Amino acid sequence: MKYQATLAKQNHEIDVVDKGDGVYEVTLDGQVHVLDALELSHGAVSLIVDHASYSVEFEDTADGSVNVLVRDQVFSVDVLDERRLRMRAAGGRFAVEGPQMITAPMPGKVVKYLVAVGEEVAEGQGLVVVEAMKMENELKSPKSGVVKEVFAKEGASVESGAKLVVVE
Known part of the structure; x- marks a missing residue:
């Protein structure tokens, strides 16, 4: 899965390949790294990146970015998949129309549905929680x-791209 991350006003291209058992091949700005992720009982994630160990904590923010705590430093990271990157580039000049399929951004497990069939939802409302890379991700209505x-x-x-919810 391809992403663009913004950290300290710098854009970075990221490609993530799930190798199984919590191991990922992550290409960051053209450099390949092997990442081993393990969710700890208190919510942090233990990461081994190219043989270096890190304890990392994540916090979602109201504006959609993520605060990441690494070695007593907090970094604000804005991560966009290809679809959201195109939407942001359009600057809100258009509205999403017609039925919208929400799919799994990467292989993982469906933890919980936050809505049911027939329920009205607002743009940005959480629909489903998917665990991927040892982290829970709330997928929101477009x-x-x-x-x-x-x-x-x-x-x-579920596999990457698996159908999860349709909002019409």
Whole structure:
């Protein structure tokens, strides 16, 4: 899965390949790194990146970025997948129309659905929580509408791109 991350006003290209068992091949600005991730009981994540160990904590912010605590330093990181990057570049000049399929951004497990079929949702409202890379990710609605379909069951493993929810 390809991403763009902004850290300290600098953009970085990121490509993530799940190798299984918590191991990921991460290409950051053209440099390949091997990352081993393990979620700790208190919510932090233990990362081994190219044989160096880090304890990392994540906190979602109201503006959609993530505060990352590494070695007593907090970094604000804005991570966008390819679709969200295109939407941001458009500067809100258009509204999302028609049925919208929410898919798994990477392989993981469906932890919990926050909505049910027939429920009205607002743009930006959480729809489903997916655990990937030992972290829980809340996937949000790209538009206001009604939940028309829910695909995978809670607890199910899903592949990258798997259908999760349709909002119409």
